[in-house]
Amino acid sequence: MTAPANAAITAPTVAPMTRQPQPTTVYIGVPDMVRIIRHLGLSACIAEVAERIEAHFLRWTQFDKSARLACHSTAGVIELMPIADAHEFAFKYVNGHPGNTRLGLPTVMAFGVLADVDTGLPRLLCELTLVTAIRTAATSALAAQRLARPGSRCMALIGNGAQSEFQAIAFRDLVGIRELRLFDLDRAASLKLAANLAGQGLAVVICASTADAVRGADIVTTVTADKSLATIITPEMVEPGMHFNAVGGDCPGKTELHRGVLAAASVFVEFEPQTRIEGDIQQMPADFPVTEFWRVLSGEQPGRSHAAQVTVFDSVGFALEDHAALGFVRDAAAELGIGDCVELVPQSANPKNLFGLLTAVAPDAGNMAPSLGPVPPARLPA
Ligand SMILES: NC(=O)c1ccc[n+]([C@@H]2O[C@H](COP(=O)([O-])OP(=O)(O)OC[C@H]3O[C@@H](n4cnc5c(N)ncnc54)[C@H](O)[C@@H]3O)[C@@H](O)[C@H]2O)c1
Secondary structure (H helix, E strand, O other): OOOOOOOOOOOOOOOOOOOOOOOOEEEEOHHHHHHHHHHHOHHHHHHHHHHHHHHHHOOHHHOEOOOOEEEEOOOOEEEEEEEEOOOEEEEEEEEEOOOHHHHOOOOOOEEEEEEEOOOOOEEEEEEOHHHHHHHHHHHHHHHHHHHOOOOOOEEEEEOOOOOHHHHHHHHHHHHOOOEEEEEOOOHHHHHHHHHHOOOOOOEEEEOOOHHHHHOOOOEEEEOOOOOOEEEEEOHHHOOOOOEEEEOOOOEOOEEEEOHHHHHOOEEEEOOHHHHHHHOHHHHOOOOOOOEEHHHHHOOOOOOOOOOOOOEEEEOOOOHHHHHHHHHHHHHHHHHHOOOEEEOOOOOOOOOOOOOHHHHOOOOOOOOOOOOOOOOOHHHOOO
16 A cells, blocks of 8 residues: 555654674684683583583484585695584684694694574684694593493503693593503604693603503594504504594594404494594495494493493594584683674674775774775776
């Protein structure tokens, strides 16, 4: 129905807005993450992240999951890891460049975002290099709680780089490991790890070889970085009842376990479609039997069923773990009042007037006239 021409023009009745989302994003960089971890303590952070990861695994079917997107080069890999539940979307950017440490850069570097599903608004932009070390160690320990022999006390830790302290502390706190047997091709890395763990309630021995470190251990964690089909653990090193926490074989063409080790073991994975491509099981036929770990947590499938069973957690790192860890960071930052609000998305009274941002007077522009800059001559109408 059209209004009569002489009718007074009145503002249309608009239903009151229920809630205006504030377009702010919290930014947590490395210094702020260090503050959070120091404030809460690393053990508490690992324990809380492990709890959240377990809760996420138990909500497995509620997540929209996909294998990660990878961009490979001869030097390494850069990956994007997206995942969402009904409320929050998360992604992580992460690389793996085993040669980086020679250039003074970490092998693994990461950052990520947590966003509202309802609006797409990014709520948290966060460093994830430290967080990846925490969530990987938390996931490893969570798996070992179900898959290692009860009473496991001795762990071999092969690869003593950036992830290794986090693995050691997670296994001490959540699994009860008291003795560590270290090996790294780079002895300086083992000495660094031993020094960092001094006074942490762990008996630490630096060993002469992987075989030496593995002998007699209850649990073997491999967390090496080498872009090759490595066989760090060979079948003759395997003893009845051992649990292998294989962390470093996480990319096509990058493995740590000899296929004979996998063939002799019960193998557990995070998200099967991703692990078939990236995990140590990339060496095995497509129908090689594996169990997704969430099925063990939910009680649907058994974990370890007898003392002599050899178990492997073929870890590659799954986006679900980062989703859980980002939620932890968001809540910890809010509780501690840590982090900056950054204007990652435009803030405007009229969201349809994006162009208006370019002509508005910038707050720090003083009395300068707004300007879009000179029009390039080539674009002038003829
Ligand atoms: N599964 C996951 O969720 C996950 C998460 C983070 C990192 N990672 C992987 O973990 C691995 C370690 O990461 P980082 O950040 O500690 O790397 P890093 O480069 O800091 O340390 C790796 C160490 O492995 C050692 N190494 C390499 N080959 C070895 C061998 N054959 N025997 C013994 N030691 C060897 C190196 O000397 C180095 O000290 C990487 O491969 C990374 O991609 C996996």
